[in-house]
Amino acid sequence: MPNRRMPTREFVRHRVRGSRRRALATLPSLFTLANMMCGFGAILVSIRGEYPLAAVLVGLSIIFDITDGAVARLVGAVTPFGLQFDSLADLVSFGLAPALLAFTIFSEGRDEWDPLGWIVCFLWVACAAIRLARFNTTIDPTADKRYFTGMPSPGAAGVVLASVFAFGDQMQGRDRLWVLLIVAVPAILMVTNIRFRSFRSLVSPKSGKPYGLIGMAIALVVGFALWPVVTGILLAYGYLLAPLLLPVVSPLARLVPDRLKEALS
Template sequence: MKKYIPNLITLLNVFCGCIATVFAVSNQLEMAALFVFLGIFFDFFDGLAARVLNVQSELGVQLDSLADMITSGLVPGIVMFQLLNMSMSGGWHNGEGASFSFLYLLDFVPLFGFLITLGSAYRLAKFNIDENQVSSFVGLPTPANALLILSLALILQYHNNEMLSEFILNPWFLIFMTLLSTYLLNANIELFALKFKTWSFKDNAVRYIFLIVSAVLLLTLRVLAVPVIIVFYVVAALISNLSAEKN
């Protein structure tokens, strides 16, 4: 019976991704973000449960990637679609989603956001056949990328700053973020995973520093901290890689 527990947790991730998709299509981005966060929570614990129960399986690996494709691949693509639509139509309209009529599809700019979904699919397919990504990742993991994209919508929702809102809803900025996101997903950059083989600070210094700095940023900047943390994650990994090469 215990062998089914991790897969059940993964299916909860799928379920959260489905609900987040419905909210994202309806342009209720705050609720979409909530269920993405919940899905990522389940995504973390399915692997942990599999290791603790010693029931890792190839089925679990494949199911995990399929779940990520929905929660952390499809949903951020829809969110970027909605943000680009807002930028083209003049601002934030929570709950007033884009109409999926044939005439609307002629306006192709918001569809550019689905590059994130395409990049996520490609990244997950590569991950499934790469046997080296165990203690580290090559390219930005899809959950981290999803948090980056969703943070833009949450900043618009919770930070009543006109200048910041205008900056985020600039279509050129959103197109840049789409391209950056798609690149980071598939970049040949080794990024550390938050998996501790031991609790030694010496062996996990970069992980402990990252977690401490992230906690401080979240307490002080709240949702504004999310994009800063993602940037810090990439920079910290690059510094760690350079340090390892020198040694």
């Protein structure tokens, strides 16, 4: 006689597999939510004048933003919902939070009419929104996936937070107009057609070439452990100036062995 329990077992197995798939599909969104939470927290503590803490929270947002994409590719949960949710979180963490952090430092926390600071910080928010919208709507299968068009918003936010740690005390005051350049230059670069290197291939769990990721992770851990401020400045401003520096240092790439190039590509 046929076993009547078989359909029940298959039904239970199907439900369990479906629950696992839903749980895995939700996992990247949890990292995106953590990204948004850190960005929102950075806004709140910036208003209270706790600028280093705000910069730390923006830095955590960058880590969560990198992680959610890697997790989504790992579990095969790259969805249109995840893309839109990630962009909304990025607008909070890398659009509103850095702009408000820079403005509160520049205005020294005083709620006064400050047209120059308002305009420049709004320029940041507007450029971040345009950058994210363009990224979501521009789908070119033939584009080189190794590069972004325009400076990515997390990289631009890194310039602000690295500057806060490096010379935060010298940034306060309306007479420090150079502070606005820290905001305006990355903001404009976000909406240009200048290509910036994407490191998604390094952090992809399916890349099959972990050597670049391991080497970069070790270098960053050692650098931030021993010289956190210097490492942050070199990382943030190095990426900012990369389009200008690469043509200068590219001839030195000939000295790198081909095997090492292939491993890091």
